[in-house]
Amino acid sequence: MIALNNHPSGRHFLQIPGPSPVPDRILRAISLPTIDHRGPEFARLGQKVVAGMQQIFQTRHPVVIYPASGTGAWEAALVNTLSPGDTVLMYETGHFASLWQKMATRLGLEPEFLALPGTDPATGLPNSWRHGVRADLIEERLRRDSAHRIQAVCVVHNETSTGVTSDIARVRKAIDAARHPALLLVDTISGLASADFRHDEWGVDVTISGSQKGLMLPPGISFNALSPKALARSKTARLPRAYWGWDEIVEMSAGGYWPYTPNTNLLYGLSEALDMILEQGLPAIFARHQRWAAGVRSAVRAWGLATQCADDELHSPVLTGVVTPPGIDADAVRRLIHDRFDLSLGTGLGKLKGRMFRIGHLGDCNDLTVMATLAGVEMGLRLSGVPLAGSGVAAAMEHFARPRAETLSATR
Numbered sequence: 001m002i003a004l005n006n007h008p009s010g011r012h013f014l015q016i017p018g019p020s021p022v023p024d025r026i027l028r029a030i031s032l033p034t035i036d037h038r039g040p041e042f043a044r045l046g047q048k049v050v051a052g053m054q055q056i057f058q059t060r061h062p063v064v065i066y067p068a069s070g071t072g073a074w075e076a077a078l079v080n081t082l083s084p085g086d087t088v089l090m091y092e093t094g095h096f097a098s099l100w101q102k103m104a105t106r107l108g109l110e111p112e113f114l115a116l117p118g119t120d121p122a123t124g125l126p127n128s129w130r131h132g133v134r135a136d137l138i139e140e141r142l143r144r145d146s147a148h149r150i151q152a153v154c155v156v157h158n159e160t161s162t163g164v165t166s167d168i169a170r171v172r173k174a175i176d177a178a179r180h181p182a183l184l185l186v187d188t189i190s191g192l193a194s195a196d197f198r199h200d201e202w203g204v205d206v207t208i209s210g211s212q213k214g215l216m217l218p219p220g221i222s223f224n225a226l227s228p229k230a231l232a233r234s235k236t237a238r239l240p241r242a243y244w245g246w247d248e249i250v251e252m253s254a255g256g257y258w259p260y261t262p263n264t265n266l267l268y269g270l271s272e273a274l275d276m277i278l279e280q281g282l283p284a285i286f287a288r289h290q291r292w293a294a295g296v297r298s299a300v301r302a303w304g305l306a307t308q309c310a311d312d313e314l315h316s317p318v319l320t321g322v323v324t325p326p327g328i329d330a331d332a333v334r335r336l337i338h339d340r341f342d343l344s345l346g347t348g349l350g351k352l353k354g355r356m357f358r359i360g361h362l363g364d365c366n367d368l369t370v371m372a373t374l375a376g377v378e379m380g381l382r383l384s385g386v387p388l389a390g391s392g393v394a395a396a397m398e399h400f401a402r403p404r405a406e407t408l409s410a411t412r
Contacts, residue, residue: 013343015373017160017319018190019212019219020363022269026216029272030265037264043256049267050253052274056192056215056282057207057225059199062250064224067263070189070210073222074100075107076244077185077206081230083238084108086151089141089182091115092128095161095350100154100187107239112150114141123306123323126351130310133166135174142178152183152205158191161349163321163358164309165195172203183230189213192223193277194289194318194362205230211266213318214285215273216363220266226250289317292361292370295399296320299374299392303381308356318362319346322377323355328386330357337380343373367400 014021035041053063066072082088085108090101092115104111114137115128123130133155142150153175158165168186175182183205188197192207193214199207204227211221226246234246248259277285293315300307300322308321324330334345334357346358359377361370374396381388 008342010342013341013369013373013376015360015369016344016346017163017213017358017360017362018210020214020216020360021365022218023216023276023364025276026269026272030218030269032265032268034264037262038257042264045267045271046253046256046258046262049270049274050256052271052278053223053225055278056274057199057209057223058197058201058282059207059225061200061228062226062231062246062253064226064246064249065253065258065262065267066222066224066244066249067220067260067266068222069219070187070208070222071099071103072244073189073208073210073224074103074187076222076224076241076246077208078104078107078109079237079239079241079244080224080234080246081183081185081206081237082107082109082151083236085110087112087149088152088154089114089138089150090154091133091138091156091166093131093133093156093162093164093166094129094159095352096159096187096189097156098350100156104154109239111154112141114138120310123355124326125308125323125355129162129351130164130308132164132311132314133171135167135170138171139174139178142175142180142182145180148181150180150182152185154185155187157186157188157197158195158316158318160190160319160346161321161352161358162308163316163319164311165191165314165316167314168197168204169202176203183233189222190318190362191316193282193285195316196282196286199225199227203227205233211270214363215270216276217266217269217273220263221270286317289362291404292365292367293317293320295367295370295396296359296361296374298399299378299396302390302392302395303378304387304389308352308358318360320359320361321348321352321356322359324357325386328384329354333357333380333384333386336384337376340380340383341376343376343380345377371396371400
């Protein structure tokens with residue numbers, strides 16, 4: 001029989017960029033007795049979580065909640081708005097943008113994949129995986145689409161595989177500048193509730209997200225936030241959909257119910273997570289994540305290593321990708337750190353496998369959590385024979401020891 005409860009003493013450091021650690025307060029909420037999902041008590045729960053998620057997405061419009069992973073919400077966004085053979089303009093920023101493009105192909109769409117060409121001379125890594133979305137390239141492509149064959153633009157807000165964010169407001173401005181009617185679909189699965197995201201203000205038509213990142217829940221809930229334009233398009237879209245269909249879900253969830261069996265106990269947890277987030281306020285949460293990210297980057301600079309993100313203004317507040325020197329297997333470093341210090345880091349995905357690891361700093365975290373993580377990483381790098389320019393721990397200590405107002409202003 002396989003033993004699953006085999007952690008050593010102390011608490012495991014789960015510092016991957018999701019699933020993130022689940023706070024005890026949320027775990028207790030999830031453990032409440034299951035109730036009738038057609039009864040009046042559940043309706044109050046359903047209405048509360050929908051209204052709360054509207055605040056998190058910063059929207060006045062419907063939010064659809066699925067008992068599914070973020071991958072399900074990707075599919076829901078596509079099948080509710082598009083028809084077989086439609087052209088969609090997608091932008092390659094990393095592994096998850098690539099997976100979404102692969103899904104679009106499998107659904108019978110015609111994705112056109114924009115990407116920065118070439119490789120970065122300093123690291124040998126693909127340029128497109130070190131930078132955010134280039135809105136000017138999207139505008140240029142849309143201007144050439146005079147027949148308006150492109151039906152949607154799909155981009156990732158916070159690319160979990162690289163630690164690079166993208167300026168979504170600038171993408172919307174590019175679409176508008178091209179005078180193009182394409183919908184804007186945005187994946188913020190790893191960004192929501194950790195990085196600033198404004199569905200209505202930024203003119204997003206469908207936003208996709210999941211429960212296991214900034215919302216601090218286990219995997220199993222995903223979301224589509226909708227615009228009126230997206231809802232209107234769903235009435236003529238012809239890709240097959242039944243379970244994913246927005247129409248019945250939007251209608252029933254307004255009264256607190258769903259047309260399928262919802263994941264009741266995870267919704268208890270979502271209700272508690274919303275209380276925790278909204279009690280603090282989104283601006284404070286966004287600022288805290290920026291502060292943690294800046295502290296981690298100060299450590300990486302002191303080590304003399306490169307971050308995967310090469311755009312100074314687009315570093316993710318959720319995770320930091322660390323590039324190991326040529327000849328150093330990042331996965332071997334990561335395994336050593338796990339075995340010696342019970343610390344989990346994110347692996348390099350796709351084109352980055354073996355070249356980098358990812359430090360998550362999101363959700364249920366604090367300054368000391370980040371410091372302990374950096375100590376484990378620094379010890380692991382030294383044990384792996386990675387030559388370091390200096391102590392990242394000392395640099396991060398200096399960062400976090402400064403007054404919070406000072407460290408926050410330094411990240412802007």
